[in-house]
Amino acid sequence: MSAISPFSFLYRMPVNEFTTELSALVKARFPIIYIITWEEKRFIDTVKSMIRDTTLFSKPRAVWEWTVVDGFVKNDKPEKGDIKTAIRALEYVDQSNEDGIFILKDLYADLAAPHCDQAIIRKLKDLVWKIKGGDYLKTVIITGHDKFIPDALQKEILIKEFTLPSKEEIQQVLFSLIEQNKQNQRLRFDVDADNTVSKLCEAACGLTLNEAENAFALSIVQDGILDANDITTIAEEKKQIIHRNGLLEFSMPKLKMADIGGLENLKKWLEKRAASWSERARQYNIPAPRGVLITGLPGCGKSLTAKTVSTSWNVPLLRLDMGAVFSGLVGSSERNMRNVIQTAEAMAPCVLWIDEIEKAFSGVGSSGDSGTATRLFGTFLTWMQEKEKFVFVVATANNIDFLPPELMRKGRFDEIFFVDLPTSAERTIILQIHLKKRLNNATVLGNTVVDDTFLQALVEKTEGFTGAELEQVVVAGLFEAFSENRAITLDDFLTAIDNTVPLVVTQAEKIKAIREWANLRAVSATSMNHKVAYEREPATGAAAPKMPAPALSPRGGRSIEF
Structure with a gap:
């Protein structure tokens, strides 16, 4: 070449x-x-x-x-x-x-x-x-x-x-590269259609000019052509460059909202805010959303939701490793936080995902780290309040006891959602998703028919299971059949359920405390239509569970519809 x-x-x-x-x-x-x-x-x-x-x-x-x-x-x-x-x-x-x-x-x-x-x-x-x-x-x-x-x-x-280059500056670099090499007969530049130049430059936002030039040049020499297909190459190169700093992880997940079982309130809220950074949104004089805080029980879809936002909005996902932000060198943690904010804003529009945010700021107000956590927390809150670029922050938290009260007030996040254990209707959807994804081989399925009766048997026996536990029930059931080299049966899944001790049993007191908190302070991520089935106590009667499940109180979170 x-x-x-x-x-x-x-x-x-x-x-x-x-x-x-x-x-x-x-x-x-x-x-x-x-x-x-x-x-x-x-x-x-x-x-x-x-x-x-x-x-x-x-x-x-x-x-x-x-x-x-x-x-x-x-x-x-x-x-x-x-x-x-x-x-x-x-x-x-x-x-x-x-x-x-x-x-x-x-x-x-x-x-x-x-x-x-x-x-x-x-x-x-x-x-x-x-x-x-x-x-x-x-x-x-x-x-x-x-x-x-x-x-x-x-x-x-x-x-x-000195901030990272704007899209306009990157565009000048691209035009200079094309101008310098347009006489080369072995190269082709197909950048005139479908806003290709704009899309290529958007893909390179967040890089220095030198890094952007390297990404464009690499895209050209791989096949001798620069066109819209090179957006993927540039995004992959950017992923490697950003990953090297050890603070942010760049990705473009392929998950969809349909991969989330239930949580209809949260999903509708997010869907209504898609493209809220566009020119059409500005015509309505609506401010771009700042972010959302998703609290609740582990394994119920918080992280999955964060990943699907970027896919449904068609923007990059940046995952922030707060553990890497905290450095042992004096002043380095503050510098790392500045770098994170600068890179995220340069890549706007994008989604910034902070997983288990309570662990990052649990030391706020203490002197154990010489006030580093407090200073970083202050920097983060100020940025959340005043940021102008569209960086939508998705923060997830399991233990709300460690969240500083300043983080919860209006103006930081647009809304706080609570994700509870899935209802009967939600469990049906979740099981359908996992069964459809894994039971796609006629040999494995055999004569087993996954119909409403099949699903209902699983749903009734998994009350109190998290979404992650439901997925593992499907996986464990498949292992039962695989180990005996035969087709899957309903009994395989029922056996897997009997062998599972759910979170609702092992952490009953914690779940109760989280629900009591969420009843007053958060919006339920679950739709009212899905919520009705869970407003009762667990069924009691003939078959006692392996371990006694605690009574399930009404689900936490205000029940409003979007």
Whole structure:
């Protein structure tokens, strides 16, 4: 396959919110600005484009770049002199008699040292006041992939994050790649139909420009064609890139709402909010939903629901590993949370799934981790309250006792749903789903007919079983037949049920407490039509269960219809 020609990132950056804010800081003569970014090249191109924009700056300014390898480069031309140490670089800035922006690429390494040189700290402090009161318009910009600032300089330096590229910037990269390689007769670019360019760029959102270019180039060299079919390739490449940071897991599940048995209230609520980030939704002047908190018993469909939301809405699913966010290094946990938020917003529209959120924030308010959990919780709540990008948060929780009360108030999540043990009607649907999925071989099925009578026998004997337990009953029944090399029978499933001790028996007290909580604080995920069958106590009579099942109180959650 023919090689892909490289291209330059030196195109005109669009004037966006970041450019406007940075230009305001420069014109306001903020002396030292610290930019957190992984993209030095793109940031510097942004600065150069900003300086050339006459709508932002009427007076031209020079741009210096400094590294420990090359010293200073002014407007892309090397400066004379051996200025390759941090102290010498700061002295050069101090002695310069020109207006301009000094971008110090490698100074962060000196500030990050365990024992930062006191001379560097003192020089930066003095430089702040000299720049403010000097005759020349100077701005020092320090770049680094993380915040490396000694405590002594916390009040002297302004910190700002350089966000990941927008869809428009990624589109420019794609157009540059096509332009650079369009003369290659062995390559074909079919990007004119069905908004292919827009879809390709949406697939690459959340990547740096360099990562986006690599993903586009890989898509081309695999078959010599760039077209709508490459969206899958780009999504897979993005999945690998995002997975490497260890914080987010990217996926496009193939599950559907129909794979969930019951929970009709919750499903209808989600279905009504599909495409709520679209232009048509904006015409109705409705705000995009922030997210939903799903609490309830383990194994009753909370995680399954989170996975199906992204499929039904046709947006990526990002699963957040909160355990990976908490790092042993001071300040690293906060940085990880910022990275998660930044990546999620860059990939918008998307679904952010936080599984067992109570485990992440169980330490809120304590001093056992020096307040790290409290700080992360505060960052998360502020973002949930103020986020503008469409990142729909699906948080699931098993133990509501550990959830901080601040998480439950309106404005954080749009609604709190409670998922209880499946009703008789829901168990029928769940069993139908699993039996249909697994009993698709005539040899295994034999003469057994899975009809209403068959299902009713299973439903009546599985009262109090969770959805996960119902699935395992089907699997265990199949193992009974498999071990004897024969067709499946109803007795195989009934035996599996007899050998199962459900959650309603082993955790009766916990289930009762959760239901009492949900009766006042959450909306039932189950439809009223499915709920009626569960408003009674378990049947008592002839056949006593292996272990006595507790009386099932009415299902928790307010019974409203959507």
